[in-house]
Amino acid sequence: MQIYLPIAEMSVNVFLILGLGSGVGFMSGLFGVGGGFLMTPLLIFLGIPPAVSVGTEAAQIVASSVSGVLAHWRRGNVDIKMGLILTVGGFIGSFGGVELFKWLRQAGQIDLVIALCYVVFLGIVGGLMFIESVQSLFKKPKSEAEMKAAKVAGWKEKLPFQVHFARSDLHCSVILPLALGLLVGVLAAIMGVGGGFIMVPAMIYILGMPTTVVVGTSLFQIIFVTANSTFLHATRNHTVDVVLALLLLLGGVIGAQIGAKMSVRLKGEQLRVLLAVIVLGVCIKLGIDLVSVPGDLFTLGAGGKH
């Protein structure tokens, strides 16, 4: 059954999109990640224009983060103060990111920049995750993370505007979460992701937040930052397709619930190795596409709308 997407201006198979939504939803339920880093490249691969993929995926992440944060909220695992400061940084970042996106799109380099961001950030995060989880599969000690935290503690205390975060039981300069929020905000707007895969490790290793509040706080700020980039993509670029977003949502919701139930039966380390392999797989695929000779050296440019 075909359905016409009014903004993407093409028709797609309903069941394909529902399947894609539930597949990625399943993964995000299983691993506790947003899944944007899988969904956006897959949508582009299906032939949805990259700009529409990124804009629409931002709307879908709003939904999955709202859905995900509620459980953490009930358990009190959201550091609201930290979340709000990250959101302020994220807002500024997503404004900059969407403007950058618009500019790159006109310059014809948006596809390249999206692909490069994916290769670099998925490579770093996937690589670190892989090494760490393989180590923890074979070895017991977990001192490495503590050592890293201790190493950065020195310069962190010298920064001005130190604030106490009661929920995280943490003293830290406002500059750190603001800068982190800003960086992730830019990336979220350009890559069509929530940025949890960068935010979560950064919160643990750079901010030194306790792991119990990390996921809830990350989801909390992702809601606002992706809501802002959805709004900006809709108003500045006209690239948010609500029909596509609703289809992805429908599949995603069901998939995520099944995934979350499955994850209880698997061990944490095994899950992380698996996730690292998937992240690295996406990274390698996009990397190969960048260096291998394209099927056609010429492309019809984007930005020719209307």
Add this chain to the structure above:
Amino acid sequence: MKRLILSLALALGLVPPALMFGRVPPAMAAEPLVADLSKHLVAITTGFAGTDVLLFGAVEGDGEVVVVVRGPNREEMVRRKDKQAGIWINSGAAHIRNAPSFYAVASTKPIDKLAPTPVLERHQIGLDHLDLEIDSTDAAADPGQYRDAVIRLKQKKGLYGTETLPVSLLSHRLFRTDLHFPANVPVGTYLVEVYLIHDGEVVSAQTTPLIISKIGIGADVYDFANQQAVAYGILAIVLAASAGWLAAIAFKK
């Protein structure tokens, strides 16, 4: 909806073809060529997956029938990739100012056997004879490459015909052909030009407009997204957030 009414008026032939087509010989008592479409409006609805439009008509006298379907011109941007520092980067670009957004030719005979090149070029019959204005800023590739590229890329999207489609001619009088429009067909006012060619000359021609327009929910969503972007953006967020919230409640147990 005003746009639609205007489009329909155009489709129903309120604009005389002669206005659009200066070279038509003056109307005679017996029209040498009459043609019409099975429908003058292609509605892109939510379930749209491409459509066929039947073109039919009759000719008086000898000759071959050629049909050209042309979508509204738009400016296209073609970019060329080059390897820089190991990766393939868009390095050159050209604007093509007057590329038809859709182009297909149907004919009773291969077109190059019908008329000499100047005649085909004058009427822009056939992809080889399209008058494309290529504005290239790329010194490393010649405009011809960009011309080939835009045609090839449009063909890959199914928007330019890869071959001349057949027109069936019944007892040298009645003709018909099926025009196919794929799901990704651009919207706008199309012109379906029918030529009667005899002895290498166009002896008669007729132009019929065909409107391709988004209708229904899809069209409303598109208009809303473009005309009231702020409200659309807010609605998209509210929709997404409430869907997520509903999902969490529904699966809470």
